[in-house]
Amino acid sequence: MTQKENKQAMINFRQRLDEIASAKEYLEWGFPNGKRADYLTHTIPTYLGDIQIGIPESWERRIPHLMRFLKEEGPPSPDVELNIPIEHNRKVSGLYASAGHEVWLCSRGAFTAFRGQIKKEVTFSFFDKWLHEIDDNGRDVKVIPVCSLSSPTIADDIAIFMKSVQELKELYKTGQIGKTRKAKTNTRKSQWGSSPEYEGTKSTGNKGGTEYEYLHGPLCNQLFTNLKSSVANHKGIIVTKNAHLDVALVEKSSNKAVVIFEVKTAALPSNQIYMAVGQLFYYRSLYGKSDSELFLVMPSNCKSDATEKFIRGLGINILYADSGLFYDEIGNEYVPSV
Structure with missing residues (x-):
C-alpha cells in the first residue's frame, strides 16, 4: 500500500472502532518497561468479553495498536501490540494490506514472550490455518490477517486473534511449542498435529460471490x-x-x-x-x-x-x-x- 492508502486505512480503522465501541475515553496505559502514556481507548463488547483498543492520535514513525481484554485491576497494559509503520517497513510487526476490494489489518508474526521474541516459524506453525500470502510492495509475503476493516464481525474477529496470541504465548512460556524435537518417523500418530510446512493461501480478492x-x-x-x-x-x-x-x-x-x-x-x-x-x-x-x-x-x-x-x-x-x-x-x- 502507498503511504496515502496506509494513512486512510488507519482513519477507516478508527472509524470502525467508533462504530462498535460501547465507550471511548483517554486511559493511561502501562508497559513492561515501566513507561506510561495516555491514549484514546475504545471499549468494545465481543462474545469473548469486552476488549479495549488504544491508539495514539499521532506518532513519529509507527502507530501502536494496543489491544487488551478488559480487566479491573491496575492501569491498562497491552495483551497484544501491533505497530503499524507510517512508511512501508517489513521489520515492523503490523501492516494494513489490500486484499481485492478489502483492506485487512495484519500481523507479520512478530510476538514477544519472556521479554524475548518468539521465532516467526513457531508463530506461523501455530497460526498455520490463518496464513495468507499477499503482495507486499512487490514481494509475496505471508501474514496473519486480524480482521477486514469492512467485516460485519470485526469486534469478534479482533478478540479471537487476541485470544489466539495469548494461547501462543502461554504454550511458548510453558515449553509446549518452540523447542527443537527429533522428527518422528513411521509412527501411527505422525499424520496428526500442526505442520510447519504449510504454505498459506494467496489472497487474490473476490472470485465469485462474497x-x-x-x-x-x-x-x-x-x-x-x-x-x-x-x-x-x-x-x-x-x-x-x-x-x-x-x-x-x-x-x-x-x-x-x-x-x-x-x-x-x-x-x-x-x-x-x-x-x-x-x-x-x-x-x-x-x-x-x-x-x-x-x-x-x-x-x-x-x-x-x-x-x-x-x-x-x-x-x-x-x-x-x-x-x-x-x-x-x-x-x-x-x-x-x-
Missing part, C-alpha cells in the same frame, strides 16, 4: 475450541488437525478420523465450495473410514439455499459459525454424536 478469506483461521480456532469442550469427557476421541485437515475428531483406538471438518469462507458460486467437496472426500479416503462424517463449515453470513441443496445432495453436512457456536441448517446447535 468471500471472507480472513475468517478462515479464526473459524478453525473457534471450531477446534468448541469441539474440545464438547468431547472433553469422551476418552476415546481427540480433536486434532494436520497440514491438510482443518479440524477432525479422531478415534484413538484406530487413529482414524471419524468426523472431518472443512472450513470455507464463501458460498456458491465461489469455487471454494467445489474445492471443499473434493477435499472432504479425499481426506476421508486418506485419514478416515468409509462412514466418517463430513462437514462443511462456513460463517453464518454465508448461508445459502443453493449451497445447502448442492452439499446435502452429496451426503455432506453443513454447519454455520456464529459467535463461537456452530449450528446446522435449521438452527440447532451442533453436538458431536461420537
Whole structure:
C-alpha cells in the first residue's frame, strides 16, 4: 500500500472502532518497561468479553495498536501490540494490506514472550490455518490477517486473534511449542498435529460471490475450541488437525478420523465450495473410514439455499459459525454424536 492508502486505512480503522465501541475515553496505559502514556481507548463488547483498543492520535514513525481484554485491576497494559509503520517497513510487526476490494489489518508474526521474541516459524506453525500470502510492495509475503476493516464481525474477529496470541504465548512460556524435537518417523500418530510446512493461501480478492478469506483461521480456532469442550469427557476421541485437515475428531483406538471438518469462507458460486467437496472426500479416503462424517463449515453470513441443496445432495453436512457456536441448517446447535 502507498503511504496515502496506509494513512486512510488507519482513519477507516478508527472509524470502525467508533462504530462498535460501547465507550471511548483517554486511559493511561502501562508497559513492561515501566513507561506510561495516555491514549484514546475504545471499549468494545465481543462474545469473548469486552476488549479495549488504544491508539495514539499521532506518532513519529509507527502507530501502536494496543489491544487488551478488559480487566479491573491496575492501569491498562497491552495483551497484544501491533505497530503499524507510517512508511512501508517489513521489520515492523503490523501492516494494513489490500486484499481485492478489502483492506485487512495484519500481523507479520512478530510476538514477544519472556521479554524475548518468539521465532516467526513457531508463530506461523501455530497460526498455520490463518496464513495468507499477499503482495507486499512487490514481494509475496505471508501474514496473519486480524480482521477486514469492512467485516460485519470485526469486534469478534479482533478478540479471537487476541485470544489466539495469548494461547501462543502461554504454550511458548510453558515449553509446549518452540523447542527443537527429533522428527518422528513411521509412527501411527505422525499424520496428526500442526505442520510447519504449510504454505498459506494467496489472497487474490473476490472470485465469485462474497468471500471472507480472513475468517478462515479464526473459524478453525473457534471450531477446534468448541469441539474440545464438547468431547472433553469422551476418552476415546481427540480433536486434532494436520497440514491438510482443518479440524477432525479422531478415534484413538484406530487413529482414524471419524468426523472431518472443512472450513470455507464463501458460498456458491465461489469455487471454494467445489474445492471443499473434493477435499472432504479425499481426506476421508486418506485419514478416515468409509462412514466418517463430513462437514462443511462456513460463517453464518454465508448461508445459502443453493449451497445447502448442492452439499446435502452429496451426503455432506453443513454447519454455520456464529459467535463461537456452530449450528446446522435449521438452527440447532451442533453436538458431536461420537
